[in-house]
Amino acid sequence: MSDSTTPSNPTTRRDFLSAGAKLGAAVMASPYLVRAAAPAGTGGTQSLNIGLIGCGEQGRVLLNAALKIPDIRFKAVCDIWDYNRSYGEKLLKKYGHDVKPFEDYREMLSSTELDAVIVATPDWLHAEHTVAALKAGKHVYCEKLMSNTVEGARSMVKASRETGKLLQIGHQRRSNPRYIHVRDRLLREKKLLGRITNLNGQWNRAVSADLGWPERFTIPESKLNAFGYANMHEFRNWRWFKKYAGGPISDLGAHQIDIFNWMLGVNPSSVMAGGGADYYKNHEWYDNVMAIYEFPTSEGMVRGFYEVLTTTSAGGGYHEYFMGTEAALKMSENPKYTKLYREAQAPAWEPYVEQGLIKKPGAGEEGAAPASKPWEKEEKPKFTVAAPRTSVVDVRETAALSAWDIPVTLDKAIHQPHLENFFSGIRHNTPLSCPGEQGFASAVTVLKVNEAVAARRMLTFAPGDFVA
């Protein structure tokens, strides 16, 4: 598969050419290969002027991550809700950005000198906002899921191709140095898992109340209707309604199903799924979904199970589990949940320890995740774990696998490397970690789950389905 990359760098252009051959010809025409015209007078650290469309929760997460990146100047924010717009504007001004607020994104695009736009609006607006920004000559970073419809996602890829502007989709794990290290060094170069046969992934959350809003910040219904929303409840809880979003499999599952494709380097050939609106009475989308994919890799079929449950947090939060003949890898954005489990018959791993690729059992963080943000205090905990008084062996089970650790952790906000990759793409033609074509393939993979739930049978993918 790919050549090795250093843990701290995004995937190389060569890797993407290699992966592209497996993911379909469309990737080869990706705009990330287009040499983006550098902003006038650019140098290595040329400041980039950025606009943000969508200043809600996710928009502010991206703002806080981008504020850590040098030479990024926010010039405009846009949101139809006064509360969000004011929030984004004041947050940026607090950090010294001379930012102008807009209610209408068209006015923002036409009246502000911007190099790039970050789109963090509800999914159903991604295509409209992204296409408009690309056609206005801006590079675009758009949150996942790329769109709540395949056609919407396709229009974004086409606009990117037509304009030659970069389009990065916000599957941020692809820029996480730990994920890159695992994929490129451990799975592809060293083949630590042997033959991968199965996948498992989940994102389970406890029940939660719908989002509310203070009466003083209510948007008049006539205005909401003009912007396409039925009422304030749907505006605040858009993720649960079919007009605006793809439901939990899109909000949560998309991150991890994208990683299935990315780790394996192939798209699935089929999916079957079950799910339903089992608990919430005032939501449209399925609150619980379970799906099974088939991935036809060059080494044989890989079966992948994924569940997203929004009625229980049981099962250990969120992770992706890659299982092979010689080992299993449990991956998560949370380092605490990341482990390598070696099968007894696997070749010795000590050489990989000596090479610094993995760490011996017990060498990693066994407690909470290490401080991974610069504003966290760095002192290590002063505690020890007492040895168990007795050990019990159940002879009916295979012996427990030894748990090894991965020595690469992210020391930044989780979205920061992905934004850095995008900005580096603009400045230095660095290949994007998730260009539009690959975001499209992930959107097709994810949205098919909802179709399968409704159809109550296995659905197949044709290779052409993943080509925008």
Place this chain on the structure above:
Amino acid sequence: MNTRSLFLVITACACAWPLSAQDKVPLNLELPKPLFVGTPRPIQLPNLEKPRSGPRPVLMVPAGTVLLSKGKTVTASDGFPVIGELAYVTDGEKTGADGTFVEFGPGVQWVQIDLGAPATISAIVVWHFHAQARVYHDVVVMVSDDPEFKKGVKTLFNNDTDNSSGAGAGKDPAYIETNEGRLIDAQGAKGRYVRLLSAGNTTDELNHYVEVEVFGKP
């Protein structure tokens, strides 16, 4: 008089018995609903307290204790909040949703409540931001009669272990925000002003307050 009749008389007397100033009563708090959104992120800090099993112990306070802070004037080190208004700190709205919290800039920031007159304080409850499991750094709670907090300062809570905020080093634990808020036993401290410090949190560098409640006697 049979046993049952005697019991009823004693019970009736006890119920009618006036509470003296020395009597202690449970401090009853009105808690907002839990608001955790998303998957909690494990947090590692050197002084993070262990999760409590069971309900929070009831704090006994002198009879006659009342909420002193509702609607009282709030000032802050950051006069231009990112979002929200200073008045939100004492407005009684504790849901924690958008539009109910005030967000201050990065670094060490404080808010201060003017109770209007010196008071004997029994308890302080602070909700920084309970929509996410996060920890605020260097939480310090002080009372004083001096609005500048230069003299007569009594520190009621301090988990700034390294004095990075400049209010002195403290030994109280760091804690995860929940809908219960942080209940601080003020033990009858006297003062007109209550000042609370923080220095960002484990999610971002910013400082938030949903509500602060000060209980005591005027």
